[in-house]
Amino acid sequence: MIYLLLGFVMGVFFAHGTVAQAGSSHSLKFGPSGLGNGGTNPIDIPPNGGQIEYTYVSDGGVETNIGLVPGILVGGRMERGSWYMSLGGGLLVDAIGVGFGVYNGFGYVTGSGPGWHWNFEYKQSIAPDLEGGGFITPSAARVGIIWK
Numbered sequence: 001m002i003y004l005l006l007g008f009v010m011g012v013f014f015a016h017g018t019v020a021q022a023g024s025s026h027s028l029k030f031g032p033s034g035l036g037n038g039g040t041n042p043i044d045i046p047p048n049g050g051q052i053e054y055t056y057v058s059d060g061g062v063e064t065n066i067g068l069v070p071g072i073l074v075g076g077r078m079e080r081g082s083w084y085m086s087l088g089g090g091l092l093v094d095a096i097g098v099g100f101g102v103y104n105g106f107g108y109v110t111g112s113g114p115g116w117h118w119n120f121e122y123k124q125s126i127a128p129d130l131e132g133g134g135f136i137t138p139s140a141a142r143v144g145i146i147w148k
Helices: 002-013
Strands: 025-030 052-057 062-067 071-080 083-093 098-109 116-128 139-147
Touching: 025 116, 052 139, 062 083, 071 098, 071 116, 083 116
Parallel strands: none
Antiparallel strands: 025 052, 025 139, 052 062, 062 071, 071 083, 083 098, 098 116, 116 139
């Protein structure tokens, strides 16, 4: 039900002036991940594997995210100016286990045009645990660089 509401909000937010990603992009982001074990973890220096995520966005707005947390995800990205929202699904990972589920995210990219920019993003997801232990809800708040 929550994802139906998020889909509606995304539709309203991007109803006018929305464009798919204008050109492909690659980003590498770092930051704490919420593993479903009581809150987010502090950032380690250097970052551990659970705090790093790579994202590729195609010309058509298809987003592929690869990271230990929240997992391997594929979805659609919609932009409005420097802001964007994404919605999709994939293999999710947290402290309880793994599962196939859905995610949503929103973020901000500084600047416009080709080149290097800062990228700020938050992702939240939910999936039933494959081992039957309930639901997993990994999340991540990250900052990094993006090449557009």
